[in-house]
Structure formats: structure tokens, C-alpha cells
Amino acid sequence: MVSKPDKPAPIGEDVSLARAAASKTQTRIQREKTEAILTAALDVFSTYGFRGSTIDQIAKQAGLSKPNLLYYFDSKEAIHSLLLERLLETWLEPLKKLDPAADDPVAEIIAYVHRKLEMACDYPRESRLFANEILQGAPRIMDQITGPLKDLVDEKAAVIEGWAEQGKIAPVHPYHLIFSIWATTQHYADFDTQVSAILGERSETCFEDACDHLTTMFTKLLRP
Amino acid sequence: MVSKPDKPAPIGEDVSLARAAASKTQTRIQREKTEAILTAALDVFSTYGFRGSTIDQIAKQAGLSKPNLLYYFDSKEAIHSLLLERLLETWLEPLKKLDPAADDPVAEIIAYVHRKLEMACDYPRESRLFANEILQGAPRIMDQITGPLKDLVDEKAAVIEGWAEQGKIAPVHPYHLIFSIWATTQHYADFDTQVSAILGERSETCFEDACDHLTTMFTKLLRP
DNA sequence: CGGCTTGCTGACCATTTGGTAAATATCAGA
DNA sequence: TCTGATATTTACCAAATGGTCAGCAAGCCG
Structure with a gap:
């Protein structure tokens, strides 16, 4: 019942959650259910993208009825938005940790590679959610890309360029290094899906092999 | 009207096109329209994925009415299937060309990188169509992955491993090299979308820079 | 216990979506 | 020019989808 009365000034921007964060004091049930919904939504959205996912699908996976789910979130978009919002924080962290004052820049970048690889393997659904959003032209997070993300990349690219100029790492195109x-x-x-299908039984050592491979590759690339 | 009578034995496998390839002799209009539909469908599917795309959307973009589109293809899935089918042929080609008898294996692999990069830049929609399909768990092309694709990769991975053993290239994990x-x-x-947003004006030289960067990276990785 | 808030459900609604059918328009060749 | 095949449209349908609402059930707190 709070849905409509809560939006007396619908300027259009605050299309977020209903009860979830509306009140500061969440009940136990609110916490549990919203978390269950977000987990289920992450599963579904990361696989089918926004348009390909349905509320019923998410509700079912979360073990709720559709109206019950919509009791916690105002709309399909609200869930998606919150998911993306949360995602971007953790997404930027590995790069943020790249220390401009590091003694050994090559090791520092390799450490970043390791953090990134670990994140990809530990949180594949988050990675896919992001991939899906970008594939679709990033309609819902373009401002996050051109804003915080670009700023961070610009900053770190400058750091890398600095290292290259000082001869601490081999000369590289910093942006394309990051893309790689x-x-x-x-x-x-x-x-x-593809990697597992192609590796077959070799999948078991996939993470270690990938880690070795990427370490070698980027070390060779960066060593002055 | 050929839709139902044409399927007296619906074993389930041949869910392909209706008129498009049914008769060997295509009329001019059939050729034009099916091509227009496939182009439009590539646009739409590559952006929104299979489930996120609608027939209306494709029809509109192709400049046809929905029933008219369905006169040429039996279903949404039929269009998608045909697109994927066509895609995989061209998709495997660059790797197929990797010559086991090449004099200079490093140069041969770099040439493969160049072919791949060129393909990605020339046919981005095809790349995204493929990406979307894999992201969704490859429900419609899993057998192509575990079949022809895996076979080809196995074959070429063996070639690369052979080069490494002969000391013609530095030791690498062949599968992970291919993945990279x-x-x-x-x-x-x-x-x-992301690359352009982050590069900003630098986007103009993106292809050349990427080409340089990847050439350097893989050359350093592979040179014995 | 009693009452108020919170949580949940079933029925419902408008729109969208994949797909069909019949009627009509267009075309290409004899 | 006529005719049969090809092409296209209008009208439709059933199911799915995003979302609402009134009312019922639980939880909680004095």
C-alpha cells in the first residue's frame, strides 16, 4: 500500500525499490526475502538479460509468488537497477586497489590480474550480468560507465603510462592493456559454457592453468 | 499455407525455415526478403538475445508486417537457428586457416590474431550474437560447440603444442592461448559500448592501437 | 488477549507476444 | 491478357507478461 502514496514527486529518477530501502528499519523477513529475490534475480538476469527475463521466473526461483515479489520491489526494473548498482561497487574495487606507489609495478599489475581472475571465477553471475548489460548497449548503466568507471580507468591508465615512461614497465598502450x-x-x-565444453576433462585445472597462462602473458608483456 | 502440411513427420529436429530453403528455386522476392529479415534479425538478436527479441521488432526493422515475415520463416526460432548456422561457418574459418606447416609459427599465430580482430571489427553483430548465445548457456548450439568447434580447437591446440615442443614458439598452454x-x-x-565510452575521442585510432597492442602482446608471449 | 502493522494470496487486468487463417493483391510466364 | 503461383494484409487467437487490488493471514508488542 505504500507504493503509490510514497511517490508524490515522481520526477522519474527514483525508480528504485519499494519497501526494501524505503524504511531504514528493515524487519527480519524483509531482509531475508529481498536477499532471496536479489539472488534469484541475479541468476535469471545474468543468464537471459533484462528483456529476456520474467518476473515469474525470478519469483519462482526465489520461492515466492509474483505478487509477493512485487510487494518487495516496485517493478522488474527496480530489481535490475539495484543489482547493477551493487555490482558496480565491487566491480571497480580490484582496479581501485592498483597502487600508484607500488615498488614493483609489474607485480602490481599482475596482482590486479589475479584479483580480476579470482572475481570472475568466484562471481561469474555478476560478470555475466554486466556482460549482458553492455551487450545490450548499456542502456541502464551508461552514465556509470562514462562517469565513475571512465574516471577510474583514466586515472589508472595515467599511472600505468607513468610507469612506462619511467621505464619501470615496458611501453604499453595503457587502455588496451586494461581491456586485455x-x-x-x-x-x-x-x-x-564454451570453455568447459572445449576443455572437457581438462576443466578441472582450468583456474590454475588460466592463472599461470595469464601471469606468464602479462609478465612477458610488461617486463621492461 | 505450406507451414503445417510441410511437416508430416515432426520428429522435432528440422525446425528450420519455411519457404526460404524449402524449394531450390527461390524467386527474386524470396531472396530479397529473406535476406532483409536475416539482416534485421541479426541486428535484434545480437542486441537482445533470443528471448529478449520479438518478431514484431524484427519485422518492423525489416520493413515487413509480422504475418508477412512469418510467411518466410516458420518461427522466431527458425530465423535464429539459420543465423547461428551461417555464423558458425565463418566463425571457424580464421582458425581453420592456421597452417600447421607454416615456416614461422609465431607469425602464423599473429596472423590468426589479426584475422580474428578484423572479423570482430567488421562483423560485430555476429560476434555479439555468438556471445549472447554462449552467455545463455548455448542452448541452441551446444552440439556445434562440443562437435565441430571442439574438434577444430583440439586439432589446432595439438599443432601449437607441437610447435612449442619443437622450440619454435615459447611453451604455452595451447587452449588458454586460444581463449586469450x-x-x-x-x-x-x-x-x-564500453570501449568507446572509455576511450572517448581516442576511439578513432582504436583498431590500429588494438592491433599494435595485441601484436606486441602475443609476439612477446610466443617468441621462444 | 487485542489490535495494528506487516506479509501474502487469488483473482483480475491491460498489453504484448508468437503464431494462424482467410481473403486479397501482385507478379511472372504462357 | 489471362491464369496460377506467389506475396501481403486484415483480423484474429491463446498464452505469457508486467502489474494491481481487495482481502485474508501472521507477527509482534503492549
Whole structure:
């Protein structure tokens, strides 16, 4: 019943959750259910994308009825938005940790690669959710891309360029280095289906092999 | 009117096109329209994935009415299937060309990288169509993955391993090398939205820069 | 216990979606 | 120009989908 009365000034921007964050004091049930919904939604959205996913699907997976789910979130889009919002925080973290003052820049970048690969393998659904959104032209997070993400990349690219100029790492195109790191690591999450199918039994050592391979590759690329 | 009478033995496998390839002799209009539909469908499917795309959307983009579109194809799935079928042929070609008898294996692999990158940049929609399908768990092309694709990769991985053993290239994990090549090249098609947003004006030299970067990276990785 | 808030359900609704049928328009060749 | 095949449209349908609403059930707290 709070849905409509709660939006007296629908300027259009605040299309977020209903009860979930509306009140500061969440009940136990609210916490449990919203979390269950978000988990289920992550599963579904990351597989089928926004348009290909249905509320029924999410509700079913969360063990709720559709109206019950819509009691916690105002709309399908609200769930998706919250998911993306949360995602971007954790998404930027590995790159944020890249220390401009590191003693050994090569090791520092390799450490970043490892963080990224670990994230891709530990949170493949998050990676796929992001991939799906970008594939569709990033309609719902374009401002996050051109804003915080771009700023962070610009900053770190400058750091990398600085290292290259000082001769601490081999000369590289910093942006394309970052793209290569993203591409190679996220590949193991986004294209897991393909990777597993091709590796067959070799899949068991996939993570270790990938880690070795990427370490070698980027070390050779960056060593001055 | 050929839709139902044409399927007296619906064993379930031959869910393909209606008129398009039913008769060997296609009329001019059939050729034009089916092509228009496939082009439109590629646009739509590559952006929204199978489930997120609608027939109306495709029909509209192709400049046809929905029933008219369904006169040429039996179903949404038929269009998608045909697109994937066509895709896989061209998709495997660059790797097929990798010559086991090449004089300079490093140059041969770099040439493969170039072919792949060029394909990603020339046919981004095809790359995204494929990405979407894999993201969704490859429900419609799993047998193509575990069949022809895996076979080809196995074959070429053996070639690469042979080169490594002969000391013609540095020791690498052949499968992960291939994954890295796929990931880095296709990234420019699949994540174009992100790449463009981050590069900003630098996007103009993106292809050349990417080409340089990947050439350097894989050369350093592979040189014995 | 009693009452108020919170949580949940079944029935419902408008729109969209994949697909069909019959009637009509267009075309290409004799 | 006539005719049969090809092409296209209008009208339709059943199912799915996003979302609402009134009312009922639980939880909680004095």
C-alpha cells in the first residue's frame, strides 16, 4: 500500500525499490526475502538479460509468488537497477586497489590480474550480468560507465603510462592493456559454457592453468 | 499455407525455415526478403538475445508486417537457428586457416590474431550474437560447440603444442592461448559500448592501437 | 488477549507476444 | 491478357507478461 502514496514527486529518477530501502528499519523477513529475490534475480538476469527475463521466473526461483515479489520491489526494473548498482561497487574495487606507489609495478599489475581472475571465477553471475548489460548497449548503466568507471580507468591508465615512461614497465598502450586484462579474465566467467565444453576433462585445472597462462602473458608483456 | 502440411513427420529436429530453403528455386522476392529479415534479425538478436527479441521488432526493422515475415520463416526460432548456422561457418574459418606447416609459427599465430580482430571489427553483430548465445548457456548450439568447434580447437591446440615442443614458439598452454586470442579480439566487438565510452575521442585510432597492442602482446608471449 | 502493522494470496487486468487463417493483391510466364 | 503461383494484409487467437487490488493471514508488542 505504500507504493503509490510514497511517490508524490515522481520526477522519474527514483525508480528504485519499494519497501526494501524505503524504511531504514528493515524487519527480519524483509531482509531475508529481498536477499532471496536479489539472488534469484541475479541468476535469471545474468543468464537471459533484462528483456529476456520474467518476473515469474525470478519469483519462482526465489520461492515466492509474483505478487509477493512485487510487494518487495516496485517493478522488474527496480530489481535490475539495484543489482547493477551493487555490482558496480565491487566491480571497480580490484582496479581501485592498483597502487600508484607500488615498488614493483609489474607485480602490481599482475596482482590486479589475479584479483580480476579470482572475481570472475568466484562471481561469474555478476560478470555475466554486466556482460549482458553492455551487450545490450548499456542502456541502464551508461552514465556509470562514462562517469565513475571512465574516471577510474583514466586515472589508472595515467599511472600505468607513468610507469612506462619511467621505464619501470615496458611501453604499453595503457587502455588496451586494461581491456586485455578485462577481456581475458572475464572470458572465463562469461564464456564458461564454451570453455568447459572445449576443455572437457581438462576443466578441472582450468583456474590454475588460466592463472599461470595469464601471469606468464602479462609478465612477458610488461617486463621492461 | 505450406507451414503445417510441410511437416508430416515432426520428429522435432528440422525446425528450420519455411519457404526460404524449402524449394531450390527461390524467386527474386524470396531472396530479397529473406535476406532483409536475416539482416534485421541479426541486428535484434545480437542486441537482445533470443528471448529478449520479438518478431514484431524484427519485422518492423525489416520493413515487413509480422504475418508477412512469418510467411518466410516458420518461427522466431527458425530465423535464429539459420543465423547461428551461417555464423558458425565463418566463425571457424580464421582458425581453420592456421597452417600447421607454416615456416614461422609465431607469425602464423599473429596472423590468426589479426584475422580474428578484423572479423570482430567488421562483423560485430555476429560476434555479439555468438556471445549472447554462449552467455545463455548455448542452448541452441551446444552440439556445434562440443562437435565441430571442439574438434577444430583440439586439432589446432595439438599443432601449437607441437610447435612449442619443437622450440619454435615459447611453451604455452595451447587452449588458454586460444581463449586469450578469442577474448581479446572479440572484446572489441562485444564490449564496444564500453570501449568507446572509455576511450572517448581516442576511439578513432582504436583498431590500429588494438592491433599494435595485441601484436606486441602475443609476439612477446610466443617468441621462444 | 487485542489490535495494528506487516506479509501474502487469488483473482483480475491491460498489453504484448508468437503464431494462424482467410481473403486479397501482385507478379511472372504462357 | 489471362491464369496460377506467389506475396501481403486484415483480423484474429491463446498464452505469457508486467502489474494491481481487495482481502485474508501472521507477527509482534503492549
